[in-house]
Amino acid sequence: MxxxxxxxxxxxxxxxxxxxxxxxxxxxxxxxxxxxxxxxxxxxxxxxxxxxxxxxxxxxxxxxxxxxxxxxxxxxxxxxxxxxxxGPHRKMLIMDVDSTLIKQEVIELLAEHAGKHMEVAALTEAAMRGELDFAQSLHARVETLRDLPVDVTERVRETVQLSDGAAELVEAFLDAGHVVGVVSGGFSQILDPLAEDLKLHYWRANLLGTAEGALTGLVDGAVVDRAAKEASLREWAEAENIDLAQTIAIGDGANDLDMLAAAGLGVAFNAKPAVREAADAAINIPYLDVARLFAGV
Incomplete structure (x- = not known):
């Protein structure tokens, strides 16, 4: 054949x-x-x-x-x-957020305000390489944010930068009638306004706990981890009646691996070596909209 x-x-x-x-x-x-x-x-x-x-x-x-x-x-x-x-089939694009849709790691931007940037950056790097359990690492990093004022999330949100080509990639998929979602081990307080601005269909992230105008140092609810990312891909594809073969997932860290494996095409974006090796394709230049060409969009 x-x-x-x-x-x-x-x-x-x-x-x-x-x-x-x-x-x-x-x-x-x-x-x-x-x-x-x-x-x-x-x-x-x-x-x-x-x-x-x-x-x-x-x-x-x-x-x-x-x-x-x-x-x-x-x-x-x-x-x-x-x-x-x-081909002409309706597709779904699903992406990680930190160091994929955006250039930065939001937890590190928040940690700068707590004077814990180096400590948190080291934990983030180890988690993304798969050396630490993601959920345990996230709880440890969020703990460093305890007692920061809630409005620090607004200040951090103002510094977030989309990856080069990210806006073009999202716009191209949306204009062609496809579905776009993002799933993040980061935080809803940062992601929600960004996702709304980009007019995404779906998004999911962790929620930072707050009390009396300050961060509690806790994550409210279940952690969005490796399993949750894959589950989001499957859930949203099913909701849109899109075959998994017509899905493209893009990420950079170990917690993206299950999502990349489940997608029709799993793409590593300037990723850790283990992720590049496991992915179906790898983009090693800083332009996210290369992925448009994979889907002919």
Missing amino acids: LSLFRVVSFGVELPDDYLAAVQHAVSEAGGDIVELENFTNDRFKATILAVGYDGDTAAGLSALRAAVKPVITDTLGTAVMPAELA
């Missing part, structure tokens, strides 16, 4: 020798390049190959991804996905 794939190469610059190496790898793996399309904007360049493969989808994905993997560099990427992901 013939299976069709989309092979997307991208970089701030995209040298001819890199593209030639990708095409050679695809051909050597049994891929038949039937079409080539170039893309450029003011941030990055890309080349999209339409590739046929004599075999089923699983075999084709395995062969083509293995073939291009040795060609990929720290600044030049290539992703392989089934061609149907760029």
